[in-house]
Amino acid sequence: MPHFICRQRKRYAEEHIQKAGVAIETQGFTFVTSGRKRESLTGNATLHLYPHFRPILEFKGAMDYLTAEISTSKQKKFSLVTFVDTPGLVDGDMVYPFDVxxxxxxxxxxxxxxxxxxxxxxxxxxxxxxNIVEKLSETSGDKLRFYLSKADEAGKDTDRQRVMMQIVQELCRRPGLNKCGFDMPTIYIPNPQKPSRCVNQIDVVCETIEKTINQAVQKTLDQLEKDCDLICSTISSRLEQDRADVTHNKSVRLHSFLCGALGIFLPALFILSFIVNTFSQEQLDELLGEGPSRTLFVFTGIIMYIWDWIPEDGQVLFVIVFGAFCYLLLFLAKYFAGRGNKTLTKKEKRTMAEYSDYIQDIVKTKKGNLYDWYLQQCAAESDF
Structure with missing residues (x-):
């Protein structure tokens, strides 16, 4: 739904909602929207109605100066519009209860x-x-629309022209507002008791609002398609990344297993070699059988051969180095075990696949139907 910051609503909603006068009437923000019942809401209820405006709570004190007016008006496209009435602004020593x-x-x-x-x-x-208008022009210059309100109270045509010249001169002094194509229609609320010869372009405001509503519909549908593509591509990328993570985890688990197995097997074989060396071949055959005993005797024999080959004064150093090497293998096993990436569960992958299918089959189809329905209201039937 389009949101407009402005201070004129009566003409569009055809209903008195906010006060209008020369004096500063408001110190807070008032959201004016369409509803089934005429109601006034306080700050907390307003944010429940417009949860996407909750960041305004970051401005300390603004919550207490936030209200909403719900109108039952069905005029024009009021049900598709939310107006925001901003606080009246003055210079001098005026203190506002929040960073206005x-x-x-x-x-x-x-x-x-x-x-x-x-x-x-x-x-x-x-x-x-x-200052505020100039600040907004830096980021939202295309949203700004300037109007001379209460133009019927500006006096004669010469007085009105003088007022407009003063406004234009003041705007031109600010680089951010000194732009070509400047337009400032004159508007006022007609009063049958006080007819005025001033040209009233208030209908231009209504046309601008309705044009923006139509553009917002197109932008929303276009953004919906972009969001659908983004979600689908994100899901696809996440599933592809998950497959890569699964392959990576298999690799690191294999490295962890090999390092851990060697870190345990080598010292166990080293100690077992000394134990087996205390038995004779016949005793091993009786305990394990001829086949296993011969295999064990070969492995332990290799270890004992290496041990005998090492000089006696270097055997202690060998044990230290060998122990450090086995410890390194166990450390690497633990290191590789912690290098695995988190992967999706089967339920998560199934859910993401269902989301992708729903967007492709349901949301995109509905978006296409909505676009066709919208265009059918604008274009001739022969175009379809």
Whole structure:
């Protein structure tokens, strides 16, 4: 749903929701949206209604100045719009209970449109307002729309032109706002008791809103397709990475097993050689049988041959080096055992595959149907 920061809603919703006047009417943020029942919500309820705006809690104190007005109006496309009424801004010693500049800037970045209304009777050119507008123009310049509100109260045509020239001059002094293609329609709420000859372009505001709604539908459908592709590619990459991790884990487990087996087998064989050397061949044949005893005698014989080959004064050093080598093998076994990567369980892989199939078969198909349905409302039947 598009979100707009602005300070005019009566004309669009055809209902009195917020006060309008020369004085600063609000110190907080008011969300104006469509609903089944006319209701006013406080800060906590507002964030339950708009959970994606919870980051505003980072601005200490803003929670207490957050409200929502739910209207039952069915005018135009009001059900597809959420307006955000921002605090009135003044210069001087005015103290706000929260960082109003940062809060408005953050909300402006979230909105689809930012309406800036210059009030000829109020504080339109206050430094605080222009600072925020200039800040928003750096990141959201394409969202900004400028209007001269309450244009019928600006006096004669010459007075109105003078006011607009003052506003344009003030904007041109700021590099961030001095851009070509500047437009500032004059708008006001018609009063039958006070007819005015001033051109009222308030319908332009409504057209801008509805055009943005239509563009938001297209952007949402396009973004849905991108998100589907991103999710599917992420799942595919994750499953491919999991297969690589499984292969890697098999390799490190094999290394761990070989190092561990050698780390245990070699010292065991070394000790066993000395034990077997105390028995004669006949005794081994009686204990183990002729075949196993001969095999054992060959292996232990090799160890004893190497041992006898080592000089007596070097045998202690050999035992130390041999023990260190076996310890190194056990250390490597433990090291390789800890080098394995975490892999997905069968349930996780099945779930991810189901998600991918659901997106490909259901979500993308529904997105295509929605796009066709949307275009059928815009284009001629002969185009389909």
């Amino acid at each position: 500049n940062a809060a408005i800037t953050w909300l402006g970045e979230q909105a689809d449109l930012v309406f800036v209304f210059f009030d000829p009777m109020g504080q339109a050119l206050c430094k605080r307002t222009l």
